[in-house]
Amino acid sequence: MWVARTSRLVARGGDLEALQWAQEHGCSFIAGVCWVAASGGHLDMVQWLIGTGVDINYTRPLDGTTAVFVAAGRGHLDVVGVLIDAGADVNIADVNAGATPLYVAAQQGRLDLVELLVVAGAIVDMALTVTGGTPLLVAAERGHVDVVVRLITAGVDVNTALTDTGATPLLVAAQNGHTGVVAQLTATLGVDVNKARTDVESTPLNAAAWAGHTYVVDLLLAAPGVDINQAQRDGSTPLFAASQTGHLDVVERLLTAPGVDVDRARQNGATPLSIALARGHTDVAQKLREAGATEPHG
Secondary structure, X not given: OOOOOHHHHHHHHOOHHHXXXXXXXOXXXXXXXXXXXXXXXXXXXHHHHHHHOOOOOOOOOOOOOOHHHHHHHOOOHHHHHHHHHOOOOOOOOOOOOOOOHHHXXXXXXXXXXXXXXXXXXXXOOOOOOXXXXXXXXXXXHHOOHHXXXXXXXXXXXXXXXXXXXXXXXXXXXXXXXXXXXXHHHHOOOOOOOOOXXXXXXXXXXXXXXXXXOHHHHHHHHHOOOOOOOOOOOOOOOHHHHHHHHOOHHHHHHHHOOOOOOOOOOOOOOOOHHHHHHXXXXXXXHHHHHHOOOOOOOO
């Protein structure tokens, strides 16, 4: 005997003929059958269901996701396309984190989906409700250069930061060593290359120096207006960070930059040279001495 919830099981299996038979025999469909079909990537079933007048913007009670959201999340480009053509709302976010279809597409690096959603009117700056993360930030964090470029051309705000840490797209890209993303962001008009996190006050340059991402450091040093001596909350400058972690190549880059302060100390009085000596980075210490660093007392 057919019951309404049976439609969900049939939709999950992609059996369009069974659903058509049920409709012909007056059987009812459970709410969300289109969501189930979309999640499985069953294009022909989704198209047929749209024709029957199902609610394509139905939101699943568990998480508030729609058919277009789950299709985007699972990479079903063709299903997303037919839902958009049918008038699906591409800006309905899930209720748990506030993620949109565009966010999950950017997260996965799916340029084709991002393109489709942007053209359909997706709000490019719509952020997560829990952290403030935007599609641009997650794409930058994961190194999806082509997605970053598309979002920039769509007019995204490149300086929108996380609400919990204050990290910007440029900072997370620099921290993770995504050279291509950093190159695109630093070339974008209006980017704030010195915008620091709100928790530890680390800048993109400081983050890259800590991690030893030499080519990212090169790009940031070439960016107009970069502050080479901007320190994080504990007083650590990019030079101090690179000296502490023993990244000789980064230290060499920083020492050649105009205006670098070779002796600027942390709040506890430690200098780049003293920390390099304490950590046993003799090659770094030698470079600092050659640059005129003051010998530590005691």
